[in-house]
Structure formats: C-alpha cells, structure tokens
Amino acid sequence: MLPDQIKTAIEQLSKLPGIGPKSAERLVFYLFQRDDSHVKDLANALSNLKEGIVYCERCCNLSESTLCGVCESPGRDQNTVCIVENPMDVFVLESTGAYKGLYHVLHGAISPLDGIGPEQLTVHQLNQRFEKEEIEEIVLATNPTVTGEATAVYISRQLNPRSIRITHLAQGLPMGGQLEFADPDTLKRAIQGRREV
Amino acid sequence: MLPDQIKTAIEQLSKLPGIGPKSAERLVFYLFQRDDSHVKDLANALSNLKEGIVYCERCCNLSESTLCGVCESPGRDQNTVCIVENPMDVFVLESTGAYKGLYHVLHGAISPLDGIGPEQLTVHQLNQRFEKEEIEEIVLATNPTVTGEATAVYISRQLNPRSIRITHLAQGLPMGGQLEFADPDTLKRAIQGRREV
Numbered sequence: 001m002l003p004d005q006i007k008t009a010i011e012q013l014s015k016l017p018g019i020g021p022k023s024a025e026r027l028v029f030y031l032f033q034r035d036d037s038h039v040k041d042l043a044n045a046l047s048n049l050k051e052g053i054v055y056c057e058r059c060c061n062l063s064e065s066t067l068c069g070v071c072e073s074p075g076r077d078q079n080t081v082c083i084v085e086n087p088m089d090v091f092v093l094e095s096t097g098a099y100k101g102l103y104h105v106l107h108g109a110i111s112p113l114d115g116i117g118p119e120q121l122t123v124h125q126l127n128q129r130f131e132k133e134e135i136e137e138i139v140l141a142t143n144p145t146v147t148g149e150a151t152a153v154y155i156s157r158q159l160n161p162r163s164i165r166i167t168h169l170a171q172g173l174p175m176g177g178q179l180e181f182a183d184p185d186t187l188k189r190a191i192q193g194r195r196e197v
Numbered sequence: 198m199l200p201d202q203i204k205t206a207i208e209q210l211s212k213l214p215g216i217g218p219k220s221a222e223r224l225v226f227y228l229f230q231r232d233d234s235h236v237k238d239l240a241n242a243l244s245n246l247k248e249g250i251v252y253c254e255r256c257c258n259l260s261e262s263t264l265c266g267v268c269e270s271p272g273r274d275q276n277t278v279c280i281v282e283n284p285m286d287v288f289v290l291e292s293t294g295a296y297k298g299l300y301h302v303l304h305g306a307i308s309p310l311d312g313i314g315p316e317q318l319t320v321h322q323l324n325q326r327f328e329k330e331e332i333e334e335i336v337l338a339t340n341p342t343v344t345g346e347a348t349a350v351y352i353s354r355q356l357n358p359r360s361i362r363i364t365h366l367a368q369g370l371p372m373g374g375q376l377e378f379a380d381p382d383t384l385k386r387a388i389q390g391r392r393e394v
Contacts, residue, residue: 001291003261005245012242015235017227018220029285030214031246032259038212039246045209047240048202049228062229064200088226094198 006032058129060105060122062087070094070103077101079136081129083155085109085143093141101139104129109147110154118154126155130162137165144171203229255326257302257319259284267291267300274298276333278326280352282306282340290338298336301326306344307351315351323352327359334362341368 002010006028014024031039055061056068059081063069070076070090080101084090090103106121118124129135138159142148156166172190173182182190199207203225211221228236252258253265256278260266267273267287277298281287287300303318315321326332335356339345353363369387370379379387 001266002288003250003259005242005248005250006259009242009246012239015239016224018223023215025285025288026215027213028246029283031243032250032284036247039243042209042212043240043244045202045206046228046236046243049206049225049236050233051202053200053202053229062200062203069198086226087229088222091199091222 059103060107060125061090061103075100079134080139081126081133081135081137082139082141083126083152084141085148085151089141089143099139101137106142106151109142109145109151111147111150121151123155123158127158130159130164135164137167140166140168253302256300257304257322258287258300272297276331277336278330278332278334279336279338280323280349281338282345282348286338286340296336298334303339303348306339306342306348308344308347318348320352320355324355327356327361332361334364337363337365 056063140152253260337349
C-alpha cells in the first residue's frame with residue numbers, strides 16, 4: 001500500500017537501536033510533513049557523519065586531526081590515563097568536568113562469546129603508550145557489566161608488574177536514587193566501598 | 198569536545214519526535230560503529246523520502262502516481278468513503294483488512310487555536326467528490342481527540358442536508374485492555390455504545 005521510498009525509509013529507521021517498526025513509521029510520516037530542507041539537513045548530517053573523522057593516534061578516540069582535542073590540550077595531566085570502552089564514554093566523562101587526565105578508548109570490551117579478545121581492542125596501542133609515555137595512574141572506567149569488569153581485570157593484571165597506580169571508578173548508589181530501589185549488587189558494592197566520613 | 202559533524206548529526210536527530218539529546222547521542226555513536234554502506238543507505242532513504250511522491254488527485258493520500266493504490270483498485274467499494282486525518286491512518290486501517298471502501302485524507306484536524314480551519318484541510322476536495330462521485334456512506338475515522346472529534350462534527354454537519362449515511366468508528370474498550378485500567382471517558386463511550394449480544 002505504501003510508496004516504495006516510504007517503505008525503504010521505515011525499514012532503514014527501524015534498524016536503529018530503540019526504534020521499532022511503529023516508531024519508524026511515525027518518524028517517516030513526521031518527516032514527510034516537514035519542509036524538504038529539514039529532511040535534507042538530516043539526511044546530509046547522517047551522510048557526512050564519518051567524513052574526515054579518524055582515530056586519534058594516541059588515545060584511539062574519534063578525532064578530526066591526528067591527535068584528538070584532549071590529547072592536544074596542553075592543560076591535561078599527561079601522567080593519568082582513563083581507560084574507557086567507547087568514544088561516547090569520553091564524551092560523558094568530559095561533560096562532568098571532573099577529570100583532567102588523558103583517555104584511552106578500547107572500542108569495545110573483552111567478550112569471548114562474541115569472539116572479542118584483547119586483539120580486537122586497542123590493547124596493543126595501550127601497551128605502546130606505556131613504552132613511550134610516563135604514565136603514573138590508570139583509571140579503569142569500563143562499564144560495570146560482566147564484559148566491562150572482565151576487561152578491567154584483564155588490563156589491571158597485565159599492568160601489575162609495572163609500578164603504576166591502578167584505580168577504578170567508584171561503584172555504589174547513584175545520586176538521586178533511593179536505597180529501597182537499589183538492586184542487591186549495587187548495594188553490595190556500596191557497602192564494600194563505604195568510606196570514612 | 199566532539200567533532201562538528203557528530204554534533205550536527207546529534208542536533209538533527211534530536212529534532213525528531215520522541216528522540217531526545219541522549220537518544221540522539223546513542224544513535225549517532227551506534228551509526229558511527231556501523232559500516233559506511235549502512236549509514237549511507239539510511240541517509241539515502243531519508244534524502245529520497247519525498248522524491249516522486251504526490252498527493253492522490255482523488256483522496257489526497259500519498260501516492261506515486263495521479264491516483265493512489267486504493268483509488269486505482271477496481272475491487273474497492275466506490276460508494277463508501279472513510280475520512281481520516283493523516284496518510285498513516287490509511288496505512289493502519291488498511292493493515293486490518295476490514296475496510297473495503299475508499300478514503301479521504303484531510304491532512305490534519307480542525308484546531309482554531311493552531312490556526313487550522315477547514316480551508317487548511319482538504320475539505321474543499323471532499324466537497325468536490327460529493328459533486329462528482331456517488332457516495333452513499335461516510336465513515337468518520339478522525340482521532341478520538343478534541344480536535345479529531347470537532348473535525349468529525351464539522352464534516353457530519355456539513356453533509357447533513359445530503360441523504361448520505363454517516364457512521365463513526367466504534368469507541369469503547371480496546372482489545373486486550375482491562376476494565377479496571379480503562380479511563381472514565383473510554384468506559385463512558387463503551388456503556389453508551391453497548392450492543393445487543
């Protein structure tokens with residue numbers, strides 16, 4: 001019943017995470033009612049998304065030049081490296097303004113079931129950084145999931161022989177949350193990690 | 198911190214209904230990790246969305262030719278016209294397979310507060326159809342909202358002088374719903390519209 005290009009657009013949009021066929025239909029009919037320029041702007045933005053973006057030579061984050069904004073900035077603490085899974089994690093950590101060191105983006109987490117080992121991540125580049133740079137502290141900021149924790153354990157074990165301080169983001173109650181709704185695992189971490197007032 | 202094209206893509210996606218800045222970020226980073234071809238397919242689908250699509254001369258539905266699929270089909274009941282607000286409504290009604298007549302797409306609902314009167318809708322084209330076609334029944338299928346109901350009332354009043362059967366989609370309990378969770382208005386309609394078993 002629907003014209004082909006509308007069907008194609010619905011199909012393409014429903015491939016995105018969190019957008020089912022119903023939402024895709026809604027979006028397409030919404031776009032249809034918008035100005036042509038609005039729709040073209042969106043299409044162009046997506047089409048140009050990857051244009052001219054490379055991985056930072058040093059930290060493997062997304063970048064427009066050889067070195068990314070963080071690595072290029074002279075004000076950052078050059079001796080601390082925060083290990084994250086994805087470029088988005090750098091973005092959210094930067095938005096806190098609480099971290100002043102460098103990053104290293106692994107581009108994933110170790111997950112043997114999905115065939116992802118250290119070779120598929122940027123662990124090799126991380127090891128090279130240890131040879132070249134004077135790193136004093138590693139902040140493990142992988143996700144608090146099974147694969148993220150496994151990756152953190154792998155990296156900390158690998159670094160153990162070196163005299164580097166290894167820290168891990170604190171785990172416990174999220175701000176604004178309520179004790180009664182916290183899951184047992186989170187509460188367990190909150191008790192184990194309790195701090196002197 | 199983010200490269201410009203990533204910022205632009207996030208901005209453009211977060212303009213869509215139901216997609217906030219956080220979801221837009223997620224989508225963009227998801228697309229970034231996909232193949233180039235996948236992203237280009239999506240961008241092309243959106244860019245071509247409106248290409249070659251016109252309004253059906255008869256029912257004002259979206260169409261690839263002068264007449265839409267429904268209007269062209271010889272098997273449809275030519276004497277019944279279902280009035281809907283949007284092309285998407287035609288799509289969902291067709292997916293039921295329960296309606297065999299024609300449609301008329303108003304492209305909106307009467308809403309004086311938003312400056313939308315009958316002149317902004319395809320009411321003029323509907324009146325022309327009454328001159329030319331032998332319409333015996335009008336099925337009002339506007340949304341069960343204030344503006345949708347107002348539009349239905351407007352159209353039925355306008356048609357009153359003619360000897361046309363005017364029906365309205367049944368209102369009552371949705372299938373799979375539970376009585377205890379139905380809102381008072383829906384229950385009221387269900388009681389008023391009760392039928393002999």
